[in-house]
Amino acid sequence: MRHGEFLTIIQDQCAALRAAAVAAGPDTDVPTCPKWTVNRLVRHIGRVQSWVGKALAGAPDRQADQPPSDWAELLSWWDEQRVKMLDGLADPDAPAWLPFAGYPPFAGSWARRQAHEAAIHRLDAEHALTPTPSVVFPPEFAADGIDELITVLVPGRDDWSGSRFEGTVILRATDAGREWNVRLAPGVPPAPGAGAPDLTIEGSADAVYRRVWGRPSVAVVAGEVALLEPLASP
Numbered sequence: 556m557r558h559g560e561f562l563t564i565i566q567d568q569c570a571a572l573r574a575a576a577v578a579a580g581p582d583t584d585v586p587t588c589p590k591w592t593v594n595r596l597v598r599h600i601g602r603v604q605s606w607v608g609k610a611l612a613g614a615p616d617r618q619a620d621q622p623p624s625d626w627a628e629l630l631s632w633w634d635e636q637r638v639k640m641l642d643g644l645a646d647p648d649a650p651a652w653l654p655f656a657g658y659p660p661f662a663g664s665w666a667r668r669q670a671h672e673a674a675i676h677r678l679d680a681e682h683a684l685t686p687t688p689s690v691v692f693p694p695e696f697a698a699d700g701i702d703e704l705i706t707v708l709v710p711g712r713d714d715w716s717g718s719r720f721e722g723t724v725i726l727r728a729t730d731a732g733r734e735w736n737v738r739l740a741p742g743v744p745p746a747p748g749a750g751a752p753d754l755t756i757e758g759s760a761d762a763v764y765r766r767v768w769g770r771p772s773v774a775v776v777a778g779e780v781a782l783l784e785p786l787a788s789p
Contacts, residue, residue: 601633611643697760722753728760
């Protein structure tokens with residue numbers, strides 16, 4: 556996907572997240588994020604975008620700003636952080652610090668990461684309104700979110716020495732025409748591999764995206780479900 560598409564997705568998903576959060580109200584529980592309220596969800600996404608804005612400015616050691624406690628002020632503060640972050644994302648080739656080992660150190664990497672951050676939390680806000688949100692993510696974007704998790708975020712975790720999982724996992728996004736074959740072995744990060752699957756997750760890209768990111772999903776899961784644990788979203 557192109558950089559400009561990710562920037563548009565960030566704006567669109569944040570707008571939808573904001574609308575759902577306002578409709579649900581700050582004290583409503585978010586069932587897909589246990590122990591979180593809508594207020595905490597908005598505080599989280601605002602702090603993330605504040606921190607990313609600082610990382611784009613070359614200051615990774617600085618903490619994210621503390622959001623205000625008042626609900627209306629919190630929403631306005633989040634709007635400000637989002638604008639600052641998007642300004643910093645304008646040039647995809649601008650150098651930027653990232654804490655993810657598998658990502659090139661450029662602003663374009665942050666655009667991809669924040670597009671999926673916004674989309675997943677938009678889904679959380681929608682779940683605060685209804686158990687069955689009508690939102691469906693486009694196949695290309697949902698498949699990209701699966702790919703980001705499986706090929707960048709999960710393998711880039713710091714220490715796999717204690718992992719004891721072993722087997723082959725196949726993720727199949729039927730409408731996107733994409734498939735990921737992941738080999739798990741003790742003590743090493745997941746890697747592309749072949750062989751008979753011990754676990755298969757199959758469905759639309761939207762369904763598989765939700766499943767690997769730990770959200771309610773209609774994807775078909777067959778095999779050793781425990782093998783999902785090392786592939787869990789951060």
